[in-house]
Amino acid sequence: MDFDKILATRTSHIKASAIRELLKLAAMPGMISLGGGLPSPDSFPMELIPKLTDIVLKKYGSCALQYDRTEGFNPLRYALLDYLKGKGIEAELDNVYITSGSQGFLDAIGKLLISPGDYVAVEGPTYLAALQAFNAYEAKYVKIETDDEGLIPESLEEIIDNYPIKFAYTVPTFQNPSGKTIGLKRRQQIAEIIKKYDILLVEDDPYSALRYKGEELPSIQSMAQSNVIYASTFSKIFAPGLRVGFFVAPQQLGKWMVIVKQGVDLNTCTYAQALAAEYLLGGYVPGQVNKIIELYRPKLEAMITAVEKHFPDGCEFTKPDGGMFLWVKGPKGIDMEDIYNITIEKKVGFVPGKFFYPNPVDGIETMRLNFTNVSEEQIDQSIRIIGESIKEVMEHQLIV
Amino acid sequence: MDFDKILATRTSHIKASAIRELLKLAAMPGMISLGGGLPSPDSFPMELIPKLTDIVLKKYGSCALQYDRTEGFNPLRYALLDYLKGKGIEAELDNVYITSGSQGFLDAIGKLLISPGDYVAVEGPTYLAALQAFNAYEAKYVKIETDDEGLIPESLEEIIDNYPIKFAYTVPTFQNPSGKTIGLKRRQQIAEIIKKYDILLVEDDPYSALRYKGEELPSIQSMAQSNVIYASTFSKIFAPGLRVGFFVAPQQLGKWMVIVKQGVDLNTCTYAQALAAEYLLGGYVPGQVNKIIELYRPKLEAMITAVEKHFPDGCEFTKPDGGMFLWVKGPKGIDMEDIYNITIEKKVGFVPGKFFYPNPVDGIETMRLNFTNVSEEQIDQSIRIIGESIKEVMEHQLIV
Numbered sequence: 001m002d003f004d005k006i007l008a009t010r011t012s013h014i015k016a017s018a019i020r021e022l023l024k025l026a027a028m029p030g031m032i033s034l035g036g037g038l039p040s041p042d043s044f045p046m047e048l049i050p051k052l053t054d055i056v057l058k059k060y061g062s063c064a065l066q067y068d069r070t071e072g073f074n075p076l077r078y079a080l081l082d083y084l085k086g087k088g089i090e091a092e093l094d095n096v097y098i099t100s101g102s103q104g105f106l107d108a109i110g111k112l113l114i115s116p117g118d119y120v121a122v123e124g125p126t127y128l129a130a131l132q133a134f135n136a137y138e139a140k141y142v143k144i145e146t147d148d149e150g151l152i153p154e155s156l157e158e159i160i161d162n163y164p165i166k167f168a169y170t171v172p173t174f175q176n177p178s179g180k181t182i183g184l185k186r187r188q189q190i191a192e193i194i195k196k197y198d199i200l201l202v203e204d205d206p207y208s209a210l211r212y213k214g215e216e217l218p219s220i221q222s223m224a225q226s227n228v229i230y231a232s233t234f235s236k237i238f239a240p241g242l243r244v245g246f247f248v249a250p251q252q253l254g255k256w257m258v259i260v261k262q263g264v265d266l267n268t269c270t271y272a273q274a275l276a277a278e279y280l281l282g283g284y285v286p287g288q289v290n291k292i293i294e295l296y297r298p299k300l301e302a303m304i305t306a307v308e309k310h311f312p313d314g315c316e317f318t319k320p321d322g323g324m325f326l327w328v329k330g331p332k333g334i335d336m337e338d339i340y341n342i343t344i345e346k347k348v349g350f351v352p353g354k355f356f357y358p359n360p361v362d363g364i365e366t367m368r369l370n371f372t373n374v375s376e377e378q379i380d381q382s383i384r385i386i387g388e389s390i391k392e393v394m395e396h397q398l399i400v
Numbered sequence: 401m402d403f404d405k406i407l408a409t410r411t412s413h414i415k416a417s418a419i420r421e422l423l424k425l426a427a428m429p430g431m432i433s434l435g436g437g438l439p440s441p442d443s444f445p446m447e448l449i450p451k452l453t454d455i456v457l458k459k460y461g462s463c464a465l466q467y468d469r470t471e472g473f474n475p476l477r478y479a480l481l482d483y484l485k486g487k488g489i490e491a492e493l494d495n496v497y498i499t500s501g502s503q504g505f506l507d508a509i510g511k512l513l514i515s516p517g518d519y520v521a522v523e524g525p526t527y528l529a530a531l532q533a534f535n536a537y538e539a540k541y542v543k544i545e546t547d548d549e550g551l552i553p554e555s556l557e558e559i560i561d562n563y564p565i566k567f568a569y570t571v572p573t574f575q576n577p578s579g580k581t582i583g584l585k586r587r588q589q590i591a592e593i594i595k596k597y598d599i600l601l602v603e604d605d606p607y608s609a610l611r612y613k614g615e616e617l618p619s620i621q622s623m624a625q626s627n628v629i630y631a632s633t634f635s636k637i638f639a640p641g642l643r644v645g646f647f648v649a650p651q652q653l654g655k656w657m658v659i660v661k662q663g664v665d666l667n668t669c670t671y672a673q674a675l676a677a678e679y680l681l682g683g684y685v686p687g688q689v690n691k692i693i694e695l696y697r698p699k700l701e702a703m704i705t706a707v708e709k710h711f712p713d714g715c716e717f718t719k720p721d722g723g724m725f726l727w728v729k730g731p732k733g734i735d736m737e738d739i740y741n742i743t744i745e746k747k748v749g750f751v752p753g754k755f756f757y758p759n760p761v762d763g764i765e766t767m768r769l770n771f772t773n774v775s776e777e778q779i780d781q782s783i784r785i786i787g788e789s790i791k792e793v794m795e796h797q798l799i800v
Contacts, residue, residue, distance in 0.1 A: 001598045001627055003653045006566055008515040008537065014659055041462035049465075053453045062441035065449075065639035100500055100643075100665040107664045111536065115408040132663040136511065137408065166406055198401045227401055239465035241670030243500075253403045259414055263532040264507045265500040269669040270641030 010116070013135045022351065025344055032382040034369045035349040037176060037324060043292045043372075044239045048284060049275075055282075056274040064274040070262045071254075072098025072246070073273035079280040080246055087208075088222045089230065094251045097258060100268045101243040102206055102233045104261070106133035109202060109229065112260045113166050114139045121159045121168040123151050125327075125356030125363055127176050127204065130169055141358035144168065148318070150175060150182040153189035160197045167200040172220060174207035174323025177356045177368035181321065184217055191223035200253075203230045209237050209289050211322040212297040226250055234276050236324075237285055237292075242272040295372075296324070302376040303369060303383065310380075310387030312394060326369040327353065330390055333397065336367040342389040348382040410516070413535045422751065425744055432782040434769045435749040437576060437724060443692045443772075444639045448684060449675075455682075456674040464674040470662045471654075472498025472646070473673035479680040480646055487608075488622045489630065494651045497658060500668045501643040502606055502633040504661070506533035509602060509629065512660045513566050514539045521559045521568040523551050525727075525756030525763055527576050527604065530569055541758035544568065548718070550575060550582040553589035560597045567600040572620060574607040574723025577756045577768035581721065584617055591623035600653075603630045609637050609689050611722040612697040626650055634676050636724075637685055637692075642672040695772075696724070702776040703769060703783065710780075710787030712794060726769040727753065730790055733797060736767040742789040748782040 023035050056064050060075070071077065077096045084091055099105040106129065114120065116138035122130070124143035131141070142163050145155035151170055159165060170190075172182040182190070194201045203220050221230035233245040249257065279285070303326055307317050314331035330336060336352040343349070353366025367386075371379060423435050456464050460475070471477070477496045484491055499505040506529065514520065516538035522530070524543035531541070542563050545555035551570055559565060570590075572582040582590070594601045603620050621630035633645040649657065679685070703726055707717050714731035730736060736752040743749070753766025767786075771779060 001600065001650075003600070003650070003656065006513055006600060007656065008511070008513050008518070010515070011512055011656070011660070014663060038467055041466055044462045044465045046457065046462060046465070049457060050450075050453060053450060057446065057449055062444045062446060063641075065444045065446070065641040066441055067438055067635075067640045100669075103664065103666045111408070112411055113406055113408050115410070118408070129663070129666070136660070136663050200401065200403070200406060235467075239671075240467045241463075241465040243665060243667070243669045250401075250403070256403065256407065256411070260411070260536070263414060263529070263536050264503065264664065265643060266503045266529070267643065269500075269643045269672050271639075271675075272669050272671060275671075 010136055010138055013138050015135070022340065022349070025349060031347050031349050032374060032378045033349040034371070034374065034382055035351045036370055036373060038373050039236060039240060039324075040295060040372050043295055045284065045288050048279070052275050052278045052282070055278045056271070059278070060274050064271050066270060068267045068270040068273070070258045070267050072096070072268065073270055073277060076273045076277035076280070079277050083280055083285070084248060088218050089248055091248045095248050095254060097247055097249065097254050098268050098273055099245040099247060099261065100265055101235060101240070102204065102231055102245040103129055103133065104243070104265070104268065105231045105245050105247050106130050107136075108257050108260045108264065110134045110137045110139065111264075112256055119163045119165045121156065121163070121165045122358060123170055123175065124358065125177050125353060125366065126169065126358070127171050128356050130204065131358065143358055143362065146178070146180065148180065149186060150178075150180040151186065151190065153186055153193060156190060157193050160193065160199055165199065167202050168194070169202045169204065171204045171206075173205055173217065174210060174320050174325075176207070176323070177325055177351070177353060178327040179318040179320030179323050179325045180327070181217070187217065187220050188223060191220050194227040195224050199227065201228045203228050205230060205232045206236050207323040210292060210296065210324065212293055212300060214321040221248060229253060237289055238276060238279055242269070242276060244268060244272050244276045298376060299371040299374070299379060302379045303371040306380045306383035307387075310384045312387065312391045315390065324370055324372045326371065328367045328369065330365045330367070331394060332365060334390060334393060335364050338393060339367070339386065339389050342392070343386050346385050346389070348385045350386065410536060410538055413538050415535070422740065422749070425749060431747050431749050432774060432778045433749040434771065434774065434782055435751045436770055436773060438773050439636060439640060439724075440695060440772050443695055445684065445688050448679070452675050452678045452682070455678045456671070459678070460674050464671050466670060468667045468670040468673070470658045470667050472496070472668065473670055473677060476673045476677035476680070479677050483680055483685070484648060488618050489648055491648045495648050495654060497647055497649065497654050498668050498673055499645040499647060499661065500665055501635060501640070502604065502631055502645040503529055503533065504643070504665070504668065505631045505645050505647050506530050507536075508657050508660045508664065510534045510537045510539065511664075512656055519563045519565045521556065521563070521565045522758060523570055523575065524758065525577050525753060525766065526569065526758070527571050528756050530604065531758065543758055543762065546578070546580065548580065549586060550578075550580040551586065551590065553586055553593055556590060557593050560593065560599055565599065567602050568594070569602045569604065571604045571606075573605055573617065574610065574720055574725075576607070576723070577725055577751070577753060578727040579718040579720030579723050579725045580727070581617070587617065587620050588623060591620055594627040595624050599627065601628045603628050605630060605632045606636050607723040610692060610696065610724065612693055612700060614721040621648060629653060637689055638676060638679055642669070642676060644668060644672050644676045698776060699771040699774070699779060702779045703771040706780045706783035707787075710784045712787065712791045715790065724770055724772045726771065728767045728769065730765045730767070731794060732765060734790060734793060735764050738793060739767070739786065739789050742792070743786050746785050746789070748785045750786065
């Protein structure tokens, strides 16, 4: 039968990720891909798994393999209270909930709050998978302006003044895709704004643990608890394949989220939650995070060096203190998808930045470069190829 | 802030499961609960976990902890092709997809197909969590009539004639909640009807492996491949806490489902999928299923015996050949929620059947009894208490 004729109206808003095809190409054998957002498999604590398995089976027995409450596996929720306290986030059990990865959180918050046509304020550029989650609920987007320090508070305030937004969404630290971090003063300003207008802010924080230099910054949640839902994940500090994320919310909002999540997956994989709980309780996070930092820091430095060396004048780029991405803005008139089409022939992939904007024309000249899943040699080689391709196109455009 | 004011319009359709509160009561210490739908933890193959862990780590290494394709972990999908063949379901890789439990499937199919106000045909009674999943997408329901042999094909055809349904939903084997099974002839009739009208049937089959007597029946999918999406799960044949389900669909529909699922959870827990793959490949299913059958069969028999002995005349009940539930219809005018309120005082819980109907008034006199998570002694004791409570109320009504 022809299934297209029975699709829901919302389905037209759910498109296959445009970058999916690009990433497939970039993942072909022989490619150097700066395109993905995958943590390096070298960073996974494989050696811990048998030990954690042993503890989980002894401690939780069949409970680790049984259905569990939608809120999350309680030993993990309790363990998270301590972990969060270490990050300056004060919470009680009824504020902490488990999701099936950060994506499970983004889906649930979209499903709970977004009616078709509702406005959501997002940074431009913003996290692509958040757009994908919210698109399914037929959100409209208003772009919050950003500069080198990320989200500009005045832009957020202006949007709140002019649009009846359901919530604002931000990745304040080492943002995906831009690598940008919102500074302390701006965090305080944002907290004041959302309190003043009584607006909900969704603070998505998968990367703050991956800080290679500089001082840790407090979450916006810690400055405006009643107006922020704070989300994070084990994907970057343990392993993404476990699909365990979590969020901190005011209790009223958390209860609603649980009701929504119940219809989506009943509960997040109990067994993965039990492994994550014992990973926290075993005190493995600091050592593991250090290992990841030691692994990623030289790659970030290598990429900054390579971009400075190989990219032509007129290219601006971020120099993040952590995370997984560098963001480049090329000279006016250069479409980075054209560059992609050239470099992919030379076996180098990346993601043209326009896909990270609610309105892609805003980001024609931009690109996202991931450095966590390539060697320093590959970084120099691939950045050289991309830089040369940009130069070629620039010269060609001058001649034309 | 007051979050109720920013909820999406759809959220009014997503209510906390009404039976959740009842089940919470029924789960209090000292209770005998026939209310839940949990597999017995005694049935979980705990002893296999260290062995499977070892194989998974050796065979897949860090891939088992990495993000993976939304379609599902390929070794698991390939292993399922063989498993499904053994159940008479012919499929290729592009027909088989993994979900985060059956619930993940129900959410995705609802999200993909149901626009607000769309009709879905469901058995009355039907699986509660399917209603919960579809409610979020603002479905309307048309009740397919059932008798002792489950869904009545003529009723389905009449509905198709009169309503523009998006799809029909059925649990054809050992249905939750009724324990009923659709016979071979009716399956053939249903297949003919959906082919004739070119209608999509969602065949949800979590229980068919749990057959304690009688002959296995072919799936409706095997009779009408182009018009059926067939879903099942590892929850009953391995362990529910892994949250691994799967479905078989025509490729066009499967591709859409993958796009939807991508926004919901990116992928189902890779690690749990790898364990499930090695569980299948190790050939553990038949032995495990036998173990479960040996465990549950005497409980089912004990419950049938107890209901025959303790329930008053005028109660009809199913005598299923498998599954996890018995279904009772009491005398006209008896509200099983009243009975619940009496038995819960006597430390016995069950689920009043009305919650399983799209329109609860259709099921006032019904109840669902689960037998998998209680001992034979507890079964006799609890059924006696429920039977006595029904008799009391009947006598009281006669006097009044």
